[in-house]
Amino acid sequence: MNNIFLITKREFLTQVKKKSFIILTLLAPILIIAFGAVIGLMFKANESHNIIEVVDKSGWFKGQLKSSDQLNYVFIPASSEKAKINNLKENESLDGILVLPEIINHDYENFEKNTTLIINSKIGFDTKQRIISDINNVIKKEKIKQLGIVEAQLDNLDKSFTLKTINVSENNKEDSDLTFGVKTGLSMVLMYVTFMFIIIYGVRVMRSVLEEKNNRVVEIIISSVKPFELMMGKILGVTLVALTQFIIWIAMSVAGALVLNTGFSSLQKNIPGGSEGLPGRMDVAQIATQVSHSLLELNFPLIIFVFIVFFLLGYIFYSSIYAAIGSAVDNETETQQFTLFAILPLTLGMYASFSLMNNPDGPLGFWLSIIPFTSPVAMIARIPFGVPAWQIALSIGLLLGTTIFMIFLSGKIYRVGILMYGNKATLKELWKWIRS
Structure with a gap:
């Protein structure tokens, strides 16, 4: 037993007396936090900012499609659609053109079939899903308005519900x-x-x-x-x-x-x-x-x-x-x-x-x-x-x-x-x- 103690003591003192042990022990938490911050910055740096021109033939979406830090909607007249599409390949400052056809008699199925996004380079999957979500939100609001629901009622419908949870096994925390x-x-x-x-x-x-x-x-x-x-x-x-x-x-x-x-x-x-x-x-x-x-x-x-x-x-x-x-x-x-x-x-x-x-x-x-x-x-x-x-x-x-x-x-x-x-x-x- 005495030999085990002596060997344990030798191994322990040999390791803890090293400068590398002292430096890593004190700096490791800081390095971990810094590493997490660097990863976060890398994800932030890899975020794309896309400019999408929108041809809104029905007039429903202007003012409804909201731009964000990652996605900027620019509405253009329908008369310039063909010229814009023809010049899209050479236009490096533009990422795509979203063509929203006219909605006739609230035919949303036909609207979905004819809605087109023309791009001149690859866009991220998240960007495409964000565009789809923005269009869905506008259509959803229009469908609700058809039911006779006003904006205040619509906001009340979207109000989230918070559930208070009490854990009796943790002293009712x-x-x-x-x-x-x-x-x-x-x-x-x-x-x-x-x-x-x-x-x-x-x-x-x-x-x-x-x-x-x-x-x-x-x-x-x-x-x-x-x-x-x-x-x-x-x-x-x-x-x-x-x-x-x-x-x-x-x-x-x-x-x-x-x-x-x-x-x-x-x-x-x-x-x-x-x-x-x-x-x-x-x-x-x-x-x-x-x-x-x-x-x-x-x-x-x-x-x-x-x-x-x-x-x-x-x-x-x-x-x-x-x-x-x-x-x-x-x-x-x-x-x-x-x-x-x-x-x-x-x-x-x-x-x-x-x-x-x-x-x-x-x-x-x-x-x-x-x-x-x-x-x-x-x-x-x-x-x-x-x-x-x-x-x-x-x-x-x-x-x-x-x-x-x-x-x-x-x-x-x-x-x-x-x-x-x-x-x-x-x-x-x-x-x-x-x-x-």
Whole structure:
């Protein structure tokens, strides 16, 4: 036991003393936010602005088709239709001509058949759907007017309905759309971070074992400690490194949420007229305040506890597999035939967990969060939405038992494989090592 502690301490101190660890730990949250902002800017930069000239032969659509930032309607007289179409190919400043035929006796079927969009280059699918939607909205209004409904009544028909939801299982808290969005976002972040860290740090353990094996350093180490102690020391050392990063990030996240919640709230109070004094009722400050407030309303102690427990057990479970793989092969090329068995179940659990957002208490969510191969990511995906205590306890128990069993199997492989050279391991060979 003392040897495991010493190896764990060595692995931990070796990693955390690196400048790269300190820099990445402090800058990673900022880099993630910056990465998301860059992705958003890329989507924004790729948005198209289309100019469409409209030939409105019925006169119904002028003033009804509203231009937007992405789509600009320019109405032209019907007499210039042919000339415009003939010159469209050479007109680089124009994206297309929308020809809306005359509507006779409210024959909308004939109108649809003869409506044409002539373009001189490819337009996006979203742009085409927006044009269709704009035309549909105008026709819909005309059909409603035929029924004798005035504009005020039409606006009243389109008025949305807001449903207030009270969750009795969460002390009668209001479960708003914003709260659901915050829970969904938190669920996806925690799930993805767990998935990535298990793979990244698991592969790090495998490469560390493989490097020491190829350098024959392990032969010297084995003379002082048992193979099982060496394997567990490496796994636990890297586990503490990952846990240290998570604790720092959790502290930064909670502190950031508190700053947003109190800072923006006090800012709004000091502005004359409160939120009315801000440029827009839903500006960035208000959204940030509401999001941070929704985050702080969640059961953070339980979420953090479940996150840490399932990450640790899941990481040890999969890292023991990676350590066994590293000891069983002689180079990284040979690891590819075995790493699929470690990555596939976890990947299946992650992608299947995306379907849990709309029904976290469904049968798929239950079984994914109970089965040990997928529970490290599935349970973390469910926890922001609330999970019964007995399911959490059952999942932890099964994952803990399976992790201990996997450590035992990996230790058997590690004990033999770490000193094997030049012998290409196969599944049949691994089974012999386990049975020995």
